[in-house]
Amino acid sequence: MARLNWGMIGGGEGSQIGPAHRLGAGLDGAFSFVAGALDHRPEAGREYGQRLGLAANRAYGDWREMLDGEKGREDRVDLVTVATPNATHFEITKAFLENGFHVLCEKPMTMTVEEGEEIVRISRETGNICAVNYGYTGYSLVRHMKAMVARGDLGKIRLVKAEFAHGHHADAADADNPRVRWRYDPAQAGVSAQFADCGIHALHMASFVTGQEVKRLSADTVSCISSRELEDDAMVNFRMDGGAVGRLWTSSVAIGRQHGLTLQIFGEKGGLRWSQEQPNQLYWMPLNGRLEIIERGEGGLSPEADRTSRVTIGHAEGMPLAFANIYTDLAEAIQARKSGRTMDPAADLYPRAEDGLRSMAAVFAVADSGKREGVWVDARPPMFR
Structure with missing residues (x-):
């Protein structure tokens, strides 16, 4: 199958997230990195793009130049990250x-709920994929x-407990x-x-796993x-x-915690526990049974797990x-559209614009509730009520 063309906006030299995207996009040979506007400084972005292997005429100075340059090409990018x-996500994604x-x-996909609803509408009306990187x-x-x-x-899910707590902003001297x-x-x-x-990662994961x-x-x-105007703990x-009940703790002042993303799911017939810092093990406790450790890469897992495991068991x-x-x-979604076939259901799991919108609605709901001493509020965006 021919590679798809991929381009990136942002993620320049020294970026925290850029290398992870470039590694991820290139890992399985599904995408070729062919275009980018990688830095808010045009010349720095062009120079860095060429060092990464982009052709000079596709190492762009800014996203508008990239949009103008790509939209008329027969070999234009199939996916833009x-x-x-x-604050720039909405304008660029919309364009x-x-x-x-x-x-x-x-x-976050946008800065407001209204912007999020607009992105959802545009994606639905155009038929173009808008995914959000809840990676x-x-x-x-x-x-x-x-x-x-x-x-x-x-069985029926009763309780979800999610955490994303670290201590890397705990020093007041910062x-x-x-x-x-x-x-x-x-x-x-x-x-x-x-x-x-961080909290929206944990909240999205709770919804992703439970289907609620x-x-x-x-x-x-x-x-x-x-001295901080905004919260560092929630x-x-x-x-x-x-019907599930949820508890979520997120913090940036939890000294001793490193990454801290964990998820526990408790149902009528058993419970699950997973931590991002030990991603190769999933703890499963069936009702009235004994604790089991499910290892990534072992036999008998689901098609969804098998499809997303690359190296042998025991390797992180x-x-x-x-x-x-x-x-x-x-890549599977785009290739399926190109060929007019149904995509592999085990791959139909990427987070959508709708997920980004729900997260933004939750952000505003948390801010509102927090200011009003914990009053219960509707967490749904208006278009989903």
Whole structure:
């Protein structure tokens, strides 16, 4: 099967997320990296793009130049990844969708619920894919959790407990560090800091695995470092549309925690526990049974897990490979559209614009509830109520 053409906006030299996307997109040979506008400084972006192997005429100075350059080409990019600062996601994603491109946007997809609803409408009206990079859902055993829930291994889901807590912003002396400061500045980050940055990953994963969406929530938010305007810790209780109860803790001041993304699912017939820092093991406790450790790569797993596991059992698969699974999902979706066939259902798991919209609605709901001392609020975007 011929490779698809891929381009990237943002993710330039020194970027935290750019290398993970380039590794993920190229890992399985589904995409060729052919175009990019990689830096807010045009010449730096052009120079870095050429060092990465882009042709001089496709190493663009900015995203508008890239849009103009690509939309008229017969070999134009099939997928554009948007990995720019948060406030620019909406404008860039909207422009490329409206010009016939498929888009993978970093989270948060937009800065407001209204922008999110517009992206959903554009994606639906044009038929162009808008995916959102909730990349941790690409882990093989997270997909196996989803499959176990879907086939009824746990019975009716009663309770979900999600965490994304780290301690890397716990030093009050970092108040003037520009890499930290912007995250807690409403002018740059919006209405939420820690929940919008990390909490929505945990919340999306809870929905992804259970197949249920969040309806209502109550939030306790706090700035443990008093100089911060936005929260650095939040505890969120939520109710899901399939009846599950949810608890979510997210923090950036939990000293001793590193990454801290964990998910536990408890049903009538058993419970599951997974941690991103030990992604090769899934703990399964059947009701009245004995604790089992499911290993990534072992025999007898679900098609969703098998499809997303590359190396033999006992060898770690990390975050770039989880990102790669999002890219292989998208490659399968795009190739299926090109050939007019139905895509592999085991690959039909990439996060959609609808997921990005729900996350943004949850961000505003958490901010609202937190300001009103935990009052329960509707967490759904208006178009889904």
